[in-house]
Amino acid sequence: MDKGIEALIARVKKQTESFDTVVLKEDEAKSLIAALEQAQRNAMRYQFIRDKDAFGDESEPGLIGWDGLVELDANEFDAAIDERMAHPNIAYAPPHHNGMMQLSNELAEMKRKCVELPDEFARIAENLRTQDNRITSHPVFVIFQKEEMVVSEEFDHDRIAWVWECGDGEVEDRTARRLEALHKGCRGTRGYSRYAMKSIKRFVTACFTEDGCKDYLRQNGHNLNEPFIYVHSAYRNDEWRVIRNWLMTVGGNVEGSE
Template sequence: MATTALLENSIDAISHRVRTQSNWHITSDPQYLVRRKERIYGLSFEYAPQTTWINIEEGEEAAQGTINLLEARYQRDGTDETANYRRVGYAERDEHIQSFFTEEAAREFMKRNEHRYGPMHLYVDSAYRNHEWQAVREHLLNR
């Protein structure tokens, strides 16, 4: 019984936020998507114009100071691998973390979870042709 009341209160709160939030993004049926940048390393230089240096043993990107030194050496003599580091191409893509009905909830999530996910950003998408999302959002708007 207490769980049902808690759920009702939570849905009422979400409904209120959906009805009262700003529509600055000017899209119907918005989805607030929390994302972060993910790097995909090891790509061929002809496909990945961005480069960095990876610590071979740790599999992690080198510190910026080390990258600067290694890149200067690469520019001087073409050395793209040392005993501990390798120059690699990379691409970045947005990794989806979580979806929300309100911007407020998305921003709260980002604030509470930055320690877990690192830097995140908010992307507003449209639920165009997503009948399930539209139905739930419509229910929240008319509650």
């Protein structure tokens, strides 16, 4: 069997240890199904040539007999057997023995379980396996942006903002310094309001990979205020961990395989 198919089967077996559905890229799924169907056809040919009664008349017109088969190469041999099996004068019915039934059942089960996914899933999976997780188990890459909120001056705050009641937004720095001096001197600041401001981080979105966050920022970063990427952990978040572990099996090699 082709080494690529052997590695693919090994990965499928590993996936089925933890998941009911096997995750494969489209070309992988097609290759595996083709290999299984080929194995099924080869098994049917083997059963046919073992059954002397099923082989039919040696001299059947248009068909190759035993003596002619030994002279053929592999592909010609298979074609000759297939032609004889399908001939209307050959009364052949595939035997439903345990081996053939098991192979047919395994093929049907494999087709049922195989999920064809776009290449983008393989890219995400590769990033999950190779990215820097910042020494964090089950990492969740999160984008935050900075926002300000009005708080009590008696508690923690970052700065003081002055706003002209008839204006739009804060006053310029020079005016703010003069107003602050008047306020501290217990002098009037009619027409202006004074606010204590605190900078906080606001959640924007979460991604499985850091590249996912960077892609988001490339598309939408201009709408955010001082965005940054932070890594949280999905510790005890079973939903996130199950999906993340499932994604990591896409397109990867099983340990010890090529």
